[in-house]
Each structure stands twice: as structure tokens, then as C-alpha cells.
Amino acid sequence: MNTFLLLFITIPIVEIYLFIKIGSQIGAINTILLIFITAFFGIIYARYEGFNTLRAGMSQIVKNELPVYEIISGAALAFAALLLILPGFATDFLGLLIIFPPTRKLIFKKVSTKQKMNNKKQDFIDGEFEDIDEENDRKF
Numbered sequence: 001m002n003t004f005l006l007l008f009i010t011i012p013i014v015e016i017y018l019f020i021k022i023g024s025q026i027g028a029i030n031t032i033l034l035i036f037i038t039a040f041f042g043i044i045y046a047r048y049e050g051f052n053t054l055r056a057g058m059s060q061i062v063k064n065e066l067p068v069y070e071i072i073s074g075a076a077l078a079f080a081a082l083l084l085i086l087p088g089f090a091t092d093f094l095g096l097l098i099i100f101p102p103t104r105k106l107i108f109k110k111v112s113t114k115q116k117m118n119n120k121k122q123d124f125i126d127g128e129f130e131d132i133d134e135e136n137d138r139k140f
Helices: 003-026 028-062 068-085 089-099 101-120 134-139
Strands: none
Touching (some): 003 089, 028 068, 068 089, 068 101
16 A cells, blocks of 8 residues: 555544544643644744754855755754644654654664665676777777
């Protein structure tokens, strides 16, 4: 089954389940307030971390280095802000995990290790070539 379709179906089901469970424990109004509070503070913190990432990227550029981590981190922060805007506890939790630098670095390490392992599985044929001059072919 397509992964996107599976996520498209399961994420709302998980969110609805969490709304019901948490809403029954703390009440409907408190649940709605909690959703808005986490979105508000999450977006503010994402903005703060985004500026820190931008500042670090600019210092990398000044050092004449490519800011690869900062570019990936900025994209991850934008995705985390999107998750925080979406109403729900599971998306808020995932967004908060991505926003905090230690967990973001851990996620990047896991993904990069997985990517390296996938690259090792590919079969390559090593070889050398020699450019043959057309004039040498005419002599024979």
C-alpha cells in the first residue's frame, strides 16, 4: 500500500482518538485551549530556532563553507511549524521533537545512516577506459 495513503488515513484516526481520550480527561474547553497553546508556543519557538539556524548558516557562508546542515535544519523547522499549526496532539508532539536541536540531530543521524546503508546496497561496476585516437585506427 502506498505510504502516503496509509499516513493520510491513520494520522486523522490517531488524532481523533487522542482528542477523545484527552478531552474526556481534561474537558473539551481545556483540550481546545491546549491545542491553541501548543501551536502558539511551538510556532514562536520554531521562529526562534529558525533565526538561530539562519545565523549559523550565514556564519558558515562567511567561512566560505557550504551550510548543508543549516539548509536541512531550516527545512525541518518549516515542516515542524506546519505540524504545529495542524490541530492535534500527535502532530504537535512530532513537531516539538523536530524543533528541539538534540532530537533533530538524532533524527538526522538516523536518516543519514539509513541513507548510507541504502547506498551501499547498490551494485557498481568499477572499470577503466582508454580514449582511442582515430588516427591510430587508420594506420592498421
